[in-house]
Amino acid sequence: MEFEFTRMGLVYAHLIACCAAIGLILMSDIAMVRQLISGDPRERMDPHHLQELQNTVAMALAALWATGVAIVALDTSFKGWEYFANPKLQAKITVVCLLTLNGVLLHHRVLPLMMKAGSLLNLSFSQRSFAVFAGAVSGVSWFYAALLGVGRPLNWKYSLPQILAAYPALIAGSFVGLMLLLAWAQYRASGDQLAFEGTRFVGAH
Incomplete structure (x- = not known):
């Protein structure tokens, strides 16, 4: 009984941490997409907001x-080392490790670029591509990790490659979609700027 309540508390804390991050990322991404679609795409992002989001x-x-390490340690103490043979657990560990490495890149490379440029459109093409790719990896990884966290039907039924098959496809799709949106x-x-310059020219004459 004590084991069950301890595990439930850890899983609950694990879930809250995941939901908090996903909620913040989703709200930030929606705001960015709305700005690109209907607002001024070159409007500078609030550096304070970027820093708070990252923190x-x-x-x-x-x-x-x-919480994840605690849950795994607790389960291993009861189920033994064969617990790690579960492909779904292996997939989740893989995704979270990639998420962590990507988070380091976001913090040390992408965030400084964004705080300096203020907008994705003010970055060079290579910098923009890197930032968008890192953002795609981050967003997809959080949602994929959450899916694996609740995906009990995946336990022991599918191989690691099968479970992770959609992961790179989703990252690629997100990257291409965001790059197309940024191009648009x-x-x-550019069209708005040309129209503005044309209005100024006509007004001057």
Whole structure:
């Protein structure tokens, strides 16, 4: 009984950390997409907001690791080392490790670029591609980890490659979709700028 309540508490904390991070990332991504579609795509992002978002997600990731390791240690103490042979657990560990490495890149490479440029459209193509790819990996990884966390039907039924098959496809799809959206936003911003310059020219004459 004590084991069950301890595990339930850890799983609950694990779930809260995951939900908090996903909620923040989703709200931030929706705001960015709305700005690219209907707002001024070159409007500078609030650097304070970017820093707060990064700090909160980093804390959520740390909590995810702490509670996740505790859950795995608790389960291993009762089920033995064969517990790690579960492909679903292997997949989740793989995704969370990639999420963590990607988070380090976001913190040390992408965030400084964004705080300096203020907008994705102000970055060079290579910098923009890197930032979008890192963002795609982050978003997909959080949702994929959450799916694996609740995916009890996946336990012992599928191999590791089968469970992770959709992961790179989702990252690629997200990356391509965001790059196309940015290309359209840049085209729209260029058109608005030309129209503005034309209005100024006509007004001057």
